[in-house]
Amino acid sequence: MTFEIDLERYSRQIDVFGVKGQERLLNSSVLVVGAGGLGSAVIQYLAAAGVGRLGIVDGDKVEKSNLQRQTIHAGNIGVNKAESACAFVEKLNPDVTVDVYPYALTPKNAEKILKPYDVVVGCLDNFKTRFLINDASFLLKKPFVHAAVYAFEGELSTFFGKPCxxxxxxxxxxxxxxxxxxxxPGVFGCMQAMEVIKLLTGHGETTKGKIVRFDLSTMEFFEINLSERKDCSVCSGRLKGIYEENYEGDCSIVRFE
Ligand SMILES: [Zn+2]
Incomplete structure (x- = not known):
């Protein structure tokens, strides 16, 4: 794609990764699944950084109790979160094209929705969709940037191939x-956005191969090295597709093909 880069808008980050890095961002596409607390931070910073195409998946409507952390939805109570996030991005940065998916990611639509994007970011509060994104990203060979939060704590990792x-x-x-x-989720969403920017520009190191945990109440930091689980249903290559049965109950893989 050829286009004129808005050097004024991006000057402070071009100082870090150059015009080439900026071009990479503008030519990239990222799917953000969940426009809640983590998603608010991810969408905000990826849009501001000039990621050229953002897909946003969320079937929920904005509720008053969300605004304590889901800051991009200000003034939009009752509006679908993907639509509301799209309106925010359009105001922040007209360089970004937004694809709105105003419904939940399901085993039926996951592969089709993930397929066109370079990176998938999971901004979820449920295990079912996290497993679904993991399995579909692995099968489609896409990086999956994960974070999860609980009270003052959270974890972050980028999965790309093995281990998953x-x-x-x-x-x-x-x-x-x-x-x-x-x-x-603000802190962890920003870290997810940072992982995506590193993946897309090739600058810096991601958390691939480890889980990084922070307890923000004490500022303690833990790192767990991950290795491939020999009997992993996904990494072993035994899982051949996305099947609804694998996202029920405890989400164990019960159907492989
Ligand atoms: Zn695995």
Missing amino acids: YRCYLPKAPQPPRPPIIGAT
Whole structure:
């Protein structure tokens, strides 16, 4: 694609990764699944950085209780979150084209929705969709940038090939609705945006191969090295497609092909 780069808009980051890096961002496409607390930060910073195409998937409507952390939806109570996020991006940066998917990601539509994008970012509060994104990203050979938050804590990792998210967690626990301090998904969403920018520009190192955890109440930092789980249903290549049965109950893989 050839186009004139808005050097004024991007000057501070061109100082870091050059016009080439900026061109890469403008020619890239990123799918953000979930426009909640994590998604608000991811969408905001990827749009501001000039990622040329952003897909936003969310079937929920904005509620008052969301605004404590989902800052891009200001003034939009009752509006679909993907639509609301799109309106925010259009105001922030006209260079960005937004694809709005105002419904949930499901085993039926996941592969089709993920396929056109360079990177997939999971900004979710449920294990079912996280497993679904992991499996579909692995099959489609796309990087999957993951974060999850709980109160003051959170974790971050980028999965790309092996090891995958199911090597870390083969099946879903059944946690209660997590308590959340609004700034926690803000911090982790920004870190996800940073992972995407590193993947797309080739500058810096991602968290591939490890899970990074922060407890923001004490500022303690932990790192877990991940290795490929030999019996991982996904990494082993045994999973051949996306099937609804694998996203029910504890999300164990029960159907391979
Ligand atoms: Zn795996």
